[in-house]
Amino acid sequence: xxxxxxxxxxxxxxxxxxxxxxxxxxxxxxxxxxxxxxxxxxxxxxxxxxxxxxxxxxxxxxxxxxxxxxxxxxxxxxxxxxxxxxxxxxxxxxxxxxxxxxxxxxxxxxxxxxxxxxxxxxxxxxxxxxxxxxxxxxxxxxxxxxxxxxxxxxxxxxxxxxxxxxxxxxxxxxxxxxxxxxxxxxxxxxxxxxxxxxxxxxxxxxxxxxxxxxxxxxxxxxxxxxxxxxxxxxxxxxxxxxxxxxxxxxxxxxxxxxxxxxxxxxxxxxxxxxxxxxxxxxxxxxxxxxxxxxxxxxxxxxxxxxxxxxxxxxxxxxxxxxxxxxxxxxxxxxxxxxxxxxxxxxxxxxxxxxxxxxxxxxxxxxxxxxxxxxxxxxxxxxxxxxxxxx
Ligand SMILES: Nc1nc2c(ncn2[C@@H]2O[C@H](COP(=O)(O)OP(=O)(O)OP(=O)(O)O)[C@@H](O)[C@H]2O)c(=O)[nH]1
Ligand SMILES: [Mg+2]
Ligand SMILES: [Zn+2]
Numbered sequence: 001x002x003x004x005x006x007x008x009x010x011x012x013x014x015x016x017x018x019x020x021x022x023x024x025x026x027x028x029x030x031x032x033x034x035x036x037x038x039x040x041x042x043x044x045x046x047x048x049x050x051x052x053x054x055x056x057x058x059x060x061x062x063x064x065x066x067x068x069x070x071x072x073x074x075x076x077x078x079x080x081x082x083x084x085x086x087x088x089x090x091x092x093x094x095x096x097x098x099x100x101x102x103x104x105x106x107x108x109x110x111x112x113x114x115x116x117x118x119x120x121x122x123x124x125x126x127x128x129x130x131x132x133x134x135x136x137x138x139x140x141x142x143x144x145x146x147x148x149x150x151x152x153x154x155x156x157x158x159x160x161x162x163x164x165x166x167x168x169x170x171x172x173x174x175x176x177x178x179x180x181x182x183x184x185x186x187x188x189x190x191x192x193x194x195x196x197x198x199x200x201x202x203x204x205x206x207x208x209x210x211x212x213x214x215x216x217x218x219x220x221x222x223x224x225x226x227x228x229x230x231x232x233x234x235x236x237x238x239x240x241x242x243x244x245x246x247x248x249x250x251x252x253x254x255x256x257x258x259x260x261x262x263x264x265x266x267x268x269x270x271x272x273x274x275x276x277x278x279x280x281x282x283x284x285x286x287x288x289x290x291x292x293x294x295x296x297x298x299x300x301x302x303x304x305x306x307x308x309x310x311x312x313x314x315x316x317x318x319x320x321x322x323x324x325x326x327x328x329x330x331x332x333x334x335x336x337x338x339x340x341x342x343x344x345x346x347x348x349x350x351x352x353x354x355x356x357x358x359x360x361x362x363x364x365x366x367x368x369x370x371x372x373x374x375x376x377x378x379x380x381x382x383x384x385x386x387x388x389x390x
Contacts, residue, residue: 005080006203007069008159008179017067017075024072027065076123076161076177084177085262085367088201090242091210092235093185094224096268096338098144100210101182102133103338103353104360105160112357115289116166116370123161130160137339141348147184153196157183164369176369189238194245202249206262206363207242209324209331211235212269217316222272236320243327262366263331264359265324267308271337271354278314280307284335284354298365298374301358305332330366330376334359 005014019027067075089097108120122130136142150157160182165175181200187193194201201207214223215230244254246261273279283304287297312321312333324331336359340352365372 007073009073010071011199011203012069019065020068021065082175082177085206086179086204087206088204089182089208090188091185095210095212097182097210098147100338102137104356106134106138118164118166121163126160138351143343149184149186150197156199157181189234191241194241201245208264210266210268213273219315232320236323239323258329261329262363263328264362265331265333266336266359268336270335271340295374308333332362
C-alpha cells in the first residue's frame, strides 16, 4: 500500500484534498449531508467519524465543488479515503506493456475478479482514454501504437485509475485505488531517464516487469523486429536501475533489503513459446477462480514461477534472472499472452488472452488486498498478514 499519498496525475504529496468550484477557485469542503437515520447511528459507531470531506460525492456534485490536488488536478471521489496501490509497468520498447495492460483492464471490466467477490470501477477520465486503446485492440484487433516518449522533464504518463471493491472477512466493504502507469520503454532503462521521466516509479508500491521472450539469446527465433538486437545486458541494466530507484525512493542504500514493493515478472508473448521444446507450456493457463480457493492457485503460481525461471536460465537469461531474483523483492515469474497470437499485417486474428490475471492477483496479495496464502514456501502466518485479512 502507498505510505505517502500522492496525486496520481502530478505525484505531488497530498494530505487532504483542496476543494474547487468549476472555475478552479478554492472552496470550503462540502458539508456531509447525512440522513436522520445516519445521525441516529453515529453514536453507536466505534470508529471516530471522518472529517467532513469526500464522503458524500453526491453532495459535493450538487455543491459543484470537486476534490483536487494542490495543482488543481481532479481526484476521483473518495480517493484519499482508500489505500492506493500504484503499479508501474517496466519493460523495454515493444515488450507488450500497453497491450498487456489493455487486455488486463478489459478483463477486469468483464468481471474477471467477480469469482473473488471483487467489483471494478474505472475513473471517468481514465475510462475515456482507455476506451481508445480498447477499441483499437479488442474491437478492431489492430496493434497498439508504441507509447510516445514524454517530452518535459519531470513529467509523468497519464495513469489509468481503478477502484476495486470487495467484502472483507468480517463482511465490511474494503476498497482500494489501483493506479497503473504505462510509460514508453525507451525512457525506462537509462537511470537518468528513469529519474526524469519515470517519476511514477518513485511513487510505485508495485511493479510489473515485462520481458519479451525474443530478447533471450536462445529464443531469438521468436523475436519481433528490433528485439533481438536490443541485447539482454540492457534489460539487466533496466532491472538494476529499477531496483535503485525503488530504494532511493525509500531513502534506502542500493543493496539494502526491500520488502514493501509488490513485484511480478511477466514473460510476455508466451503464445510464441508454445512450440519451443523446453517451454513448460502448461504454465500458460488461466486459473478457474470458482473451482478452487486462491491459495491453491497461488501454490501453482509459485511452482510455475520456478519452472519458468529454469526455462529462462537455460535460454541464456542467467544474468538477467539473477538481477531480478536478487534485487527485486520476492518476484514471481508468469507466462502471459495478451493477444494469444502474433499480429499479421497489423491485425490480430483474434484476441485470446492467457495468463493475464495471475500477475495482478500476486500484486494484490503482496499489497494486502488479497490473502498471500500459498504464495510463499514458508507460509507460516502468511495468511494472517495484510491489511484486510485480520
Ligand atoms: N504474439 C504476441 N505479440 C504481442 C503480444 N503483445 C504484444 N505483442 C507484439 O508486441 C508489439 C509491441 O507491444 P506494445 O504493447 O506496444 O509494447 P510496449 O511495451 O507498450 O512498447 P513501448 O510503448 O514502446 O514501450 C505489439 O504491437 C505486438 O506486435 C502478445 O501477447 N503476443
Ligand atoms: Mg506502450
Ligand atoms: Zn496533481
